[in-house]
Amino acid sequence: MDLVRTLQKKIVRDYETLAKIVDSLRATRHHIALTIGSFDMLHIGHLRYIIRAKERGDVLIVGVDSDRAMKLYKGPDRPIWPETERLEMLSYQDPIDWVTLIDDVDEHGNWQYGLIDVVRPDVFVAVEDSYPEDQRRKIAEYCGELVVLPRQAEETSSTNTFQRLILTLGKDKERP
Numbered sequence: 001m002d003l004v005r006t007l008q009k010k011i012v013r014d015y016e017t018l019a020k021i022v023d024s025l026r027a028t029r030h031h032i033a034l035t036i037g038s039f040d041m042l043h044i045g046h047l048r049y050i051i052r053a054k055e056r057g058d059v060l061i062v063g064v065d066s067d068r069a070m071k072l073y074k075g076p077d078r079p080i081w082p083e084t085e086r087l088e089m090l091s092y093q094d095p096i097d098w099v100t101l102i103d104d105v106d107e108h109g110n111w112q113y114g115l116i117d118v119v120r121p122d123v124f125v126a127v128e129d130s131y132p133e134d135q136r137r138k139i140a141e142y143c144g145e146l147v148v149l150p151r152q153a154e155e156t157s158s159t160n161t162f163q164r165l166i167l168t169l170g171k172d173k174e175r176p
Contacts, residue, residue: 010099011099011100015100030057031057031122032058032123033125036062036065036126038065038070038078040079049152050093052125053149054095061099061100061121063099063102063115064100068105116139116143122143122144124147126149136148
């Protein structure tokens with residue numbers, strides 16, 4: 001149980017504490033990478049993406065969308081796993097140095113850039129279709145470099161997996 005508690009210490013609950021951590025990292029000349037995602041139903045595509053994001057910096061900070069934000073982005077039936085569990089699952093992943101909850105979206109789901117403003121990463125890592133061009137330009141204002149990675153294999157997508165599952169369950173109900 002001590003290992004679990006140690007790994008959970010990678011979870012930073014507030015931006016004020018995160019800002020202090022980032023200041024310390026900058027003072028010791030660490031190259032900071034930041035990425036953001038839902039990470040609902042953690043799968044191999046997520047892990048491959050996290051590994052590639054970590055390759056961009058000495059330190060990887062991951063922002064995890066809040067339950068409220070996910071409902072705005074992905075609909076009322078999401079997330080599958082609550083934010084506390086998604087944070088904890090990510091805290092166990094070796095490439096991730098710090099993980100924090102991100103809830104800086106307005107009631108329409110528009111990102112307010114609070115986390116990226118606090119971290120001011122050397123590198124922000126994004127998936128190619130996650131942010132429209134105007135948002136990518138805005139993100140670039142907050143960081144040294146914006147790296148856009150291709151989406152991992154589509155078959156690993158949580159959303160696609162849920163859709164296939166629903167279709168399968170629907171077909172099973174039609175069978176006598």
